[in-house]
Amino acid sequence: xxxxxxxxxxxxxxxxxxxxxxxxxxxxxxxxxxxxxxxxxxxxxxxxxxxxxxxxxxxxxxxxxxxxxxxxxxxxxxxxxxxxxxxxxxxxxxxxxxxxxxxxxxxxxxxxxxxxxxxxxxxxxxxxxxxxxxxxxxxxxxxxxxxxxxxxxxxxxxxxxxxxxxxxxxxxxxxxxxxxxxxxxxxxxxxxxxxxxxxxxxxxxxxxxxxxxxxxxxxxxxxxxxxxxxxxxxxxxxxxxxxxxxxxxxxxxxxxxxxxxxxxxxxxxxxxxxxxxxxxxxxxxxxxxxxxxxxxxxxxxxxxxxxxxxxxxxxxxxxxxxxxxxxxxxxxxxxxxxxxxxxxxxxxxxxxxxxxxxxxxxxxxxxxxxxxxxxxxxxxxxxxxxxxxxxxxxxxxxxxxxxxxxxxxxxxxxxxxxxxxxx
Amino acid sequence: xxxxxxxxxxxxxxxxxxxxxxxxxxxxxxxxxxxxxxxxxxxxxxxxxxxxxxxxxxxxxxxxxxxxxxxxxxxxxxxxxxxxxxxxxxxxxxxxxxxxxxxxxxxxxxxxxxxxxxxxxxxxxxxxxxxxxxxxxxxxxxxxxxxxxxxxxxxxxxxxxxxxxx
Ligand code: SF4
Numbered sequence: 250x251x252x253x254x255x256x257x258x259x260x261x262x263x264x265x266x267x268x269x270x271x272x273x274x275x276x277x278x279x280x281x282x283x284x285x286x287x288x289x290x291x292x293x294x295x296x297x298x299x300x301x302x303x304x305x306x307x308x309x310x311x312x313x314x315x316x317x318x319x320x321x322x323x324x325x326x327x328x329x330x331x332x333x334x335x336x337x338x339x340x341x342x343x344x345x346x347x348x349x350x351x352x353x354x355x356x357x358x359x360x361x362x363x364x365x366x367x368x369x370x371x372x373x374x375x376x377x378x379x380x381x382x383x384x385x386x387x388x389x390x391x392x393x394x395x396x397x398x399x400x401x402x403x404x405x406x407x408x409x410x411x412x413x414x415x416x417x418x419x420x421x422x423x424x425x426x427x428x429x430x431x432x433x434x435x436x437x438x439x440x441x442x443x444x445x446x447x448x449x450x451x452x453x454x455x456x457x458x459x460x461x462x463x464x465x466x467x468x469x470x471x472x473x474x475x476x477x478x479x480x481x482x483x484x485x486x487x488x489x490x491x492x493x494x495x496x497x498x499x500x501x502x503x504x505x506x507x508x509x510x511x512x513x514x515x516x517x518x519x520x521x522x523x524x525x526x527x528x529x530x531x532x533x534x535x536x537x538x539x540x541x542x543x544x545x546x547x548x549x550x551x552x553x554x555x556x557x558x559x560x561x562x563x564x565x566x567x568x569x570x571x572x573x574x575x576x577x578x579x580x581x582x583x584x585x586x587x588x589x590x591x592x593x594x595x596x597x598x599x600x601x602x603x604x605x606x607x608x609x610x611x612x613x614x615x616x617x618x619x620x621x622x623x624x625x626x627x628x629x630x631x632x633x634x635x636x637x638x639x640x641x642x643x644x645x646x647x648x649x650x651x652x653x654x655x656x657x658x659x660x661x662x663x664x665x666x667x668x669x670x671x672x
Numbered sequence: 673x674x675x676x677x678x679x680x681x682x683x684x685x686x687x688x689x690x691x692x693x694x695x696x697x698x699x700x701x702x703x704x705x706x707x708x709x710x711x712x713x714x715x716x717x718x719x720x721x722x723x724x725x726x727x728x729x730x731x732x733x734x735x736x737x738x739x740x741x742x743x744x745x746x747x748x749x750x751x752x753x754x755x756x757x758x759x760x761x762x763x764x765x766x767x768x769x770x771x772x773x774x775x776x777x778x779x780x781x782x783x784x785x786x787x788x789x790x791x792x793x794x795x796x797x798x799x800x801x802x803x804x805x806x807x808x809x810x811x812x813x814x815x816x817x818x819x820x821x822x823x824x825x826x827x828x829x830x831x832x833x834x835x836x837x838x
Contacts, residue, residue, distance in 0.1 A: 273818055273819070298836065300836060391771045394771070394831070397836075437760070437762075441760075441763055635697075
């Protein structure tokens with residue numbers, strides 16, 4: 250019988266010819282990812298249980314990205330602790346404050362290969378499914394066990410497959426696609442399950458778009474959000490890791506719990522409405538609501554393509570009075586590219602504040618929080634109550650073009666409207 | 673090996689109980705002795721003072737949804753909850769519960785088959801659930817041996833200590 254993408258990953262990781270959905274396996278971990286919110290606690294626990302090393306320092310990646318630059322003395326002390334653990338354990342793949350967000354650095358710095366099994370102390374570890382890797386979030390105790398032994402138990406998930414067809418309209422992006430899927434199927438549609446994204450529309454999606462979609466697969470409950478490795482993956486890996494990759498994906502006769510065929514041709518720009526990621530509507534339904542802040546960044550949409558999309562909207566113009574536009578490149582490399590290509594100048598000339606590469610205000614830690622009654626639209630992935638500061642603030646989620654268009658007008662705006670005005 | 677069959681008194685909760693309700697953010701950095709005093713307080717303020725060790729939670733869909741915080745499962749364990757039987761569980765909550773040695777069973781139909789205060793019997797190995805008061809029997813997902821071993825050891829860190837010979 251044919252295997253799904255996740256069955257192939259878990260079969261290989263557990264040294265089996267074949268596994269099928271519902272089975273439990275003990276699998277070898279190819280990569281373990283920790284960030285500054287949980288790393289110190291995990292390393293402390295590891296010491297407490299009497300383990301002096303990690304299973305493989307070269308398969309362990311540690312990133313200081315959530316609270317950068319340190320917004321408090323307490324955060325700075327946690328960062329110090331992480332640095333000393335990293336040195337003690339001989340971990341080379343350590344990215345200190347300012348290098349970028351963990352889910353951007355992993356693919357960009359060549360740590361991810363198709364077929365790998367990746368665990369992280371972060372729910373958005375599903376992002377790495379964009380390159381055909383099985384990435385998933387775990388808690389701190391599981392991470393201590395994984396670091397000590399290099400292994401962890403998994404239930405082989407059932408898979409929901411999305412066959413995507415048609416071409417996106419101008420002004421519509423893959424962020425709109427994943428917001429739409431979340432709204433249509435709901436936040437627990439893929440609980441315990443994997444999602445596979447395939448079909449003709451996916452073949453034309455660039456890596457940046459795939460990362461956006463896989464990142465938000467977890468907002469539907471998914472364990473993995475997977476794209477087959479193809480020519481796009483091969484080209485990305487040649488550029489970002491030095492070696493390309495062979496095709497890797499599900500067998501044609503794999504078994505799915507559901508297959509949804511969806512045409513993207515008619516899709517308008519989407520927004521998630523406060524306070525649920527699966528409360529989604531078309532931008533037309535909410536156009537005109539005044540905003541106080543616009544945020545372009547995060548592991549969902551902080552890549553160069555996203556900054557470019559925003560710069561195209563804002564080029565030669567200035568954001569509306571009374572609006573704050575925060576731009577947070579997802580990594581230093583992206584910041585450098587934005588500098589060299591003039592994208593950064595365009596954004597700053599338009600009135601943007603540029604913050605240190607990292608998570609920025611995405612999870613409400615620091616760096617641009619909202620006051621009571623304020624309204625923000627951002628390119629990130631969660632709009633829960635209080636996620637960006639005050640519990641009385643409203644958060645909308647949209648694409649970089651929608652966020653930039655909204656900053657320009659000072660109210661929620663359909664980016665296609667601006668194009669129409671320019672004609 | 674501990675006994676795979678548990679019997680306990682039922683506390684019933686509805687769908688979509690989040691990690692925020694199980695471990696309110698306001699007490700996030702407090703020790704477990706403080707955190708456990710606030711479990712589910714906004715849903716049932718009596719719960720914490722009336723719950724006894726060995727009691728069982730019977731809950732609806734998507735229990736433990738939200739963040740990856742392990743304190744959600746840790747707080748229930750600290751209150752002495754013997755098992756959570758759910759229509760469905762959020763994935764990371766399920767992982768964290770097993771990792772901390774808190775038994776969980778997924779059993780469709782369970783939410784409507786129990787009233788608060790009923791006595792429940794749970795066979796972790798087979799997944800069989802019995803309402804001792806009404807006689808209703810249900811078949812839940814059995815917990816595989818690997819997970820029952822982690823539970824019997826008292827959690828995944830205890831397994832690690834055993835393996836390390838400590
Ligand atoms: S950018 Fe936001 S979602 Fe991504 S890792 Fe950071 S806090 Fe989490």
